[in-house]
Amino acid sequence: MSTVKSDAARDRLWHRLTLITLALTALISLCYLVVLLSPSLVSEFLSTEKMTSTPAEALALPEPKPTFTPTNTSVPTWTPLPTRTSRPSPTSRDTPTVSHTPGPSPTFPPTWTPSPTLGTPPPTRSNYPFALRNNEIIYTQYFFSSECNWLGIAGLVVDKDDNPIVGLPVVLNGGGFQNHVTYSGNAPAYGESGWEHFLDNKVKGGDFTIQLYDNEPKPISDQIQVRTRADCRGNLIMIIFEKNWDEYVP
Secondary structure, eight states: HHHHHHHHHHHHHHHHHHHHHHHHHHHHHHHHHHHHHHHHHHHHHHHHHHHSSSSSSTOOOOOOOOOOOOOOOOOOOOOOOOOOOOOOOOOOOOOOOOOOTTOOOSSOOOOOOOOOOOOOOSSOOOSSSSSEGOOEEEEETTOOOSSOEEEEEEEEEEEOOOOOSOOOOEEEEEETTTEEETTTSOOGGGOTTEEEEESSSSSOEEEEEEEBBBBOOOBBSOOEEEEEEGGGOOOHHHHEEEEEEETTOO
């Protein structure tokens, strides 16, 4: 009898648990259905619930932090350092340019010492106021050009103390020249009383005469016989007229 009551009580307990399970299942299914059909309603419910559950102290907004206001401090102006000025380079002195002018313009080299090759001197000292110094005709190389492209006769007119005498005619004849005149002092490249007769732009042999005149004109020296040579080492013939009479005044 007691066994039958025990079984009936157990059956009622399982029956009640089954009903509770079914009710919970139905309730859960209803909740899912509400979430699926109206999700916004659930969101509002959750947000309302959260607001009501938050204490008032938690809803207090944080105090605003003080705003940093930068002070208007002017930046000091940068002053550039003065530019270092380099020392100017010393100006070099201009070196004068020596220009070569052919003919009588070049300056007679002060160190020039010709090695004379003597021509045929006159047999005796001249009876004219001027004579050939030491009876010498000097053959040397033209010292204004190293090329063999010049031929001429040149010289000086001086007194016994070697003082220059300028303005006297020096007359050339021969080799196609007739009474060709130049004046002492016209070719200062040879000295203050220098003179020059240019003959040709090549060396060659030929016979010429040179004679000194005064301004009347009349001859005041012998005719000096000069023979040129086809030799570059003797293409300049030097003749120096020297005063023969002390009392003569040209």
